[in-house]
Amino acid sequence: MKILFKSLVLFSFLITSFLFSQSITKSTFLVKGECAICKERIETSAKKSGATTAVWNVDSQKLDLEFDPAKISADQILKNIAEVGHDNEKYTATDDVYEKLPSCCHYKREPSLLKNDILEQPIKKENQYFVRGNCSSCKARIEKAASTAGADSSIWDPQTQIVTLNFDPSKTSADQILKKIAEVGHDNEKFLAKDDVYKNLPDCCLYDRTLPFGVKSSLVHDDENPEAKTEIEDHADHVNKSIEEVKVTKLADATALNRKETGLTFNINSKELLKAACCNLSESFETNATVDVSFTNAVTGTKQLKMLGLDQKYTSLTKELLPSIRGLAAPYGLNLIPGRWIGGIQLTKGGSTVVNGYESITGQINTELLKLQDKPETSLNVFADINGRVETNITSTSQLNEHWNQSVLLHGNATLEKKDANHDGFLDQPIGNQINAAYLLNYNDLEHSGLGSHFGISFVKDERFGGQTAFDKKIDRSQQNAYGVGINLSRFEIWNKTGYIFKGKPYQSIGWMNQFTTHQQDSFFGQRNYFGNQNTFYSNLIFESIIGNTNNKFKTGASFLYDQYDEDYLTQNYKRTETVPGVFFEYTLTGVKYTLVAGVRTDFHNLAGTQFTPRVNFKYDLTPKTILRLSAGRGFRTANIFAESQQYFGSNRQIEILGNGGKIYDLKPEIAWNYGASLQQEFKLFNRKASLVADFFRTDFQNQVLTDLDVSPQKLVFYNLNGKSFANSFQTQLDLIPLKNLEVRLAYKYYDVQADFIGGKREIPFMAKNRGFFNASYSTEKTEKGAFWSFDSTLQLIGKQKLPNLNSNPAEYRLPEFSKSYTTLNAQIARNFNKNIRAYVGGENLTGYTQNNPIIDPQNPFGNYFDAGMVYAPIMGANVYFGLDFKF
Incomplete structure (x- = not known):
């Protein structure tokens, strides 16, 4: 027992000595x-x-x-x-x-982090005080004011922002001197200058009033180095602990080309989305030069996107990196994501990563929903336009505890007015309403446990009615002669993404995504009925790590996609179930000046067979400001010919399918290769940052489901490609800042899109070969209360387009071979009264250009020549809207 007791005492002494010797x-x-x-x-x-x-x-x-x-x-x-x-x-x-x-x-x-350069506040001695200023003129003004107030001498140092005072306390005081200095326009640690005095200082003397005392404001006013402002403000609270609160504002381009990404990726933030009405995702690209937005027909009022000269169906549209607008959702899905719900958009041109699936051919557009940022926020938006459209959005993000936060997103809109501006007897836009709600729950403990998770659930109900003005939705269609269109949509989604970062290995992680979606459409177009139901389950497991070191990274995993389709068109029913298990591997090699991302996936499609999808992206920094990108890749997809061609349902064309033994509508899947090259150059213009990007992409189809409108004006014919089909896309874009607070974007696009149809090789219809783009944004300086004005305008020039051949129709029901060129102008003026209230008014298609007779033979909608799908230009004239934003 004594030996045990002595051992415990000795052990305790050694442990205590060890612990006290460790001064951590x-x-x-x-x-x-x-x-x-x-x-x-x-x-x-x-x-x-x-x-x-x-x-x-x-x-x-x-x-x-x-x-x-x-x-x-x-x-x-x-x-x-x-x-x-x-x-x-x-x-x-x-x-x-x-x-x-x-x-x-x-x-x-730049700027340097060295404490003696920026971040450490200079040490003051007795009778030394911080006084804000900028230049030698400030120095003269400050020292003269000190002398006027009774100082025997004074020296102000523009580097340390310190004035050293020498005075007789029986004649004056430091407070009196500093008060006089403030009266001539210079803030100091005792007194602040009046706004009107400060604003009347020469431009060279306008220091930054938001920085902590002791930080030289001239660093912030360097227009050639806007990053300096961001970095100084980010560390302002580290500089001066005596200030109660430091507001940090990151400066970021509204649309920024990501220099770090291997692919040609544009990040679009909320600042860009506020430049236009942006009521839903389809309107989020009005100020973007990469994506083309157009109306699909003259009766449903829906819009579709085109990228690299090809229809929206060839672009992978994801939400939270999960498959979103695809399958039966393709024609109207863009209208189901409200613009005020969007936290950001990532737009990638060309083939995207194999990790996200096989369907991307021309690129990927990913939408991120609104989440908690720096602080909780609740926002209310109300919107209305002169065409009878009203809308309300309520969004709220809040912190539940240290690791949990939530987002509540609500949306409602209605189009109330029956409008027929061209007097053809048809509504220019359908009437109806939409109710939309989503809830997001996020968990983040990556720093400690390495675990993060995101959960979301959403539901939307959308109902629209269009057609002739005499159509009454309350009366059974069998009892009225008017032509009507009705579209009833409902969609439910639930998803989860969970990730884990291995402790001690920040380069190694595992993530698992799961999503279930059900989408239903019940619709009619005159005497045609279309019903569609799609149930989808998607799962993707991703493991990421390194090979040897972090210059050699890889991602690998497995995915599973389940699609169940049930469609009724007229009296015909089409059912199918697609199951697609797949595996993938992607390798990233990072060098001093280059990054290579090469991936491959194999998918085992139960109806389309085994599909092999390789993709490669390469980025090389020729200089720090000159970047070359190359890409190549394969993609495949199964066509949904009824859902994706609904713009032609508003006609009396008879659908005909020329099958070739495929297992989906008797057609084979679509397969294409995409190749691309781009050059990005950053430089100085007008002594400010500017960038020029030029890119070329080519898409070659190995197989394609062609939609032929030229066989006959009374037919819509589907068949697989027998020959060649390609799309060449060239774009050049210049972004510059000619004046302070003025941002300008200029772009030109050229498309050459052709295919071998049954009748021979010809251009794809409704695709302008030449397009021009101009966008300008200007904002005034913010006042102390955060108020400012912003002005935005977008001018687009759309060249002539190849139109379908209707020459077998009577002369009055034909179209020319090519459409006319036209111009559209959108503009908006917004006033931020403070950080919480914003009002805006804007206009769309202010040039007032509209297509003459967008509907062929509108007087006889049940006749052989009626066709509302031949739309190549706006069908509504100038539209004016206004809105209010409130933040709480």
Whole structure:
């Protein structure tokens, strides 16, 4: 027992001695980096230097360290981190080490993080005070004001923003001197200048009034380096702890081409979406030069997107990176995602990653729903236009606790007025209403447990009626002679995405996505009935890790897609079930100046057979501001000929399918290769940042389901391609800032889209070869209350389009071979009264151009020549809208 007791005492003494000898210090430092590879490099370097723990956050750029100062110093740790390429507040990496980092790790090096450069507030001595200013004129004004107030002498340093005062306390005081300095326009730590005095200072003297005292504002007013403003503001609270609250505002382009992405990807944020009415997803691209938006027919009022010269069905449209607008949702799905629900859009031209599936041929458009940002927010939006459309949106994001947050999204709209501006007896747009609701729940504990999850559920009900003005939806169709159109949609979605980052391995993660969707349409077009129901289950399991080091990364996994279709057209029923298990592997090689992403997937389609889908994307930084991108890839999809051709249901064309033994409508699936190249150049124009992007893409179809409108004006014929079909797309876009607060975008597009039809090789109809685009956005300076004006305008030039051949019709029911060119103009003026109230008024198609006689033979809608699907231009004249936004 004595031996045991002595042993316990000795053991306790040794443990106590050990614990007290460990003087662990916790510190936080600013370290620059860009991505997960940077995170691993910074933390590894810190731990190799002797830190017991090291956690670096890419968003805050902060490194949390725990270390024993008896063994290693913070200076030595930060010095070692700089030696592997990462600037920090103590040391700067050498240029040659920085340049050798992978391109994805190239962070912005200006402004410096060195404390003696920016971030550390200068130390004041007695009779020294912070006074804001900018230049030598400020210096003269400040020192003269001090002298006038009784100072014997004064010296103001524009670098430290400190004025040193020498005065007799029996004659004046520091407060009196500083008050006088404020009266001539210069804020200081005792008194603030009046707004009207500040605004009357020369332009060179207009310092930034939002920065902490001691931070030189001239760094912020450098128009050539807007990133400096972002970075200084991001770290403002680190600079001056005495200030109660520091507002951080990130500067970001409304539409920005992502320099880090290997593919040609544009990020569209909420700032861009507010430039136009943006009532739903189809209207979110009005100010974007990449996507073409057009009406599909003259009776349903729906719009569709086109990219790279091809219809929307060849673009993968996802929501939260899950399949969204596809299958039976293709014709109207864009109208079911309200614009005010959208937190951001990522638009990728050309073949996208194999991880997201096989259906992308011309590109991918992913929509992110609104989620909690910096703080909880509830918003109310009301909207109305002169055509009788009204809309209300309520969105609320809130924090439930440290790890959980939620979003509640509500939307309702109605079109109430029956409008027939061209007096053809048909409504220019259908009347009806939509109710839409969604709930999102998010969990984030990536920093500690490595776990994150996102859950969503949504429901929408949309009902529209159109056709002749005399049509009454309340009367049974069998008892009225008027031509009517009715479309009743309902859609339900539930989804979850869960991910886990392996502890100690920030480069290794696993994620699992699941989604169930049911979409139903019950509709009629005159005497034609169409009913469609689609149930879809999608699952995708993704594992990501490295091979040796983070320059060699890979993603691999398996997916499963289940589609059940049930369609009735006239008296014919079409049912099918598609099951598609698949596996994929994608490898990313990152070099000093290049990134290569190569992937392959194999899908085992029960009706289309085994499909092999390779894709490759390559990015090379010719210079830090010149980027070359190349891409190539294969995609395949199964056509839904009835859902995707509903723009022609408003006619008396008889549908004919020329089958070739396929298992879906007796047709084979569509298969295409897409190749692309782009060059991105950033430069200075008007002494400000500008960029020029030129890209060329070609799509070659191995097989395609052609929709032939030329066999006969009374027929709509579907058949598989027998020959060649291709689409060439060239676009060049210039973004510049000619004046402060004025952003300009210019673009030109050329399309050449042809196919071998039964009647021979010809152009695809309704596709303009030449298109021009101009967008300008200007905003005034914000007042102290956050009020400002913004002005936006978009001008589009649409060249002539090949039209279907109707020459066998009587002369009065024919179309010319090509349409006329035309121009459209959209504009909007908005006033932000403060951070919480915004009012806007705008106009669409302000040039007033409309297509003459968009409906062929409207007086006889049940006759042989009636056709409302030959739409190539706007069918409604100028529209004016207005709206209000409230934030709580």
